[in-house]
Amino acid sequence: MKGLTYIYFSATTTTAQCAKAVGKAMGLPVNREINIADNHATELPFFEPDDVAIIASPVYSGRLPEPAVNTIKRLRGKGAYAIAMVVYGNRDYDDALLELMDLLKKSGFNIVGAGAFIGQHSIFPKVGTHRPDKSDLSALSEFGQACRERLDAGYPFKEIEVKGNFPYKNPIDVPLHPKCNSQKCKRCNACADKCPAGAIDRDNPIMTDNSKCISCGRCIYVCTYKARDYSGVKYALIGKVFVSAYSKRKEPEWKIAE
Numbered sequence: 520m521k522g523l524t525y526i527y528f529s530a531t532t533t534t535a536q537c538a539k540a541v542g543k544a545m546g547l548p549v550n551r552e553i554n555i556a557d558n559h560a561t562e563l564p565f566f567e568p569d570d571v572a573i574i575a576s577p578v579y580s581g582r583l584p585e586p587a588v589n590t591i592k593r594l595r596g597k598g599a600y601a602i603a604m605v606v607y608g609n610r611d612y613d614d615a616l617l618e619l620m621d622l623l624k625k626s627g628f629n630i631v632g633a634g635a636f637i638g639q640h641s642i643f644p645k646v647g648t649h650r651p652d653k654s655d656l657s658a659l660s661e662f663g664q665a666c667r668e669r670l671d672a673g674y675p676f677k678e679i680e681v682k683g684n685f686p687y688k689n690p691i692d693v694p695l696h697p698k699c700n701s702q703k704c705k706r707c708n709a710c711a712d713k714c715p716a717g718a719i720d721r722d723n724p725i726m727t728d729n730s731k732c733i734s735c736g737r738c739i740y741v742c743t744y745k746a747r748d749y750s751g752v753k754y755a756l757i758g759k760v761f762v763s764a765y766s767k768r769k770e771p772e773w774k775i776a777e
């Protein structure tokens with residue numbers, strides 16, 4: 520094996536954290552790391568049969584976020600090995616892992632392992648709070664080691680079956696968007712620069728174009744002045760129902776190709 524490439528969409532860093540915990544346990548030299556949330560128009564790496572890629576995405580409404588899909592579709596696997604991961608906020612991952620695996624197969628990757636892991640919910644942080652935690656990190660590390668052992672064993676990979684249905688569920692548009700506090704905003708444009716949907720106007724970063732916003736929370740995460748957040752009555756009401764419905768702890772699930 521030549522080396523490891525990370526390709527992930529991570530708006531608020533939990534997906535990146537999970538992918539790296541797996542990669543670290545695999546013990547391969549890292550070639551390249553791409554966060555699609557930073558630059559989905561970036562030049563993508565070329566793969567050869569001996570390369571290994573960890574391809575990870577958060578779950579949005581039971582599916583993959585659109586910018587992640589658009590980038591993953593542009594990859595050419597050329598028989599390289601892929602580890603497919605989704606990270607979700609303790610509600611459910613529905614069809615997202617199946618969707619990711621289907622995209623990777625179509626792109627010509629050999630899938631070594633596939634898993635769904637839990638991170639703090641980026642819209643409702645009272646769900647999945649502080650995850651991935653110690654127990655999640657040890658599951659991620661176990662998954663990484665198992666992927667490495669399977670790669671070292673080398674014989675052909677059988678298809679992995681994961682939960683999910685095709686046609687995939689229709690993703691619902693999340694009716695909540697981060698708002699900007701104009702008193703705190705210093706117009707530095709970090710949010711506009713980092714928004715993966717181009718929803719924030721550089722000339723007036725106070726305003727978000729909600730028709731473009733994918734509610735990923737990247738603008739909240741990158742704002743040094745804590746000027747952006749979810750707020751308002753609708754957010755409070757939906758949050759209350761959401762927290763009471765989805766707080767029961769879910770555990771990581773993963774499979775290795777036979």
Ligand SMILES: Cc1cc2nc3c(=O)[nH]c(=O)nc-3n(C[C@H](O)[C@H](O)[C@H](O)COP(=O)(O)O)c2cc1C
Nearest residue numbers: 530531532533534577580581608610611638640641
């Ligand atoms: C728009 C949106 C939709 C989401 N939909 C789901 C979902 O369907 N199921 C779930 O369990 N978590 C859902 N989440 C939570 C994220 O999957 C979770 O917080 C993930 O860890 C975020 O990854 P990141 O920190 O790398 O951005 C959603 C988050 C956002 C922003």
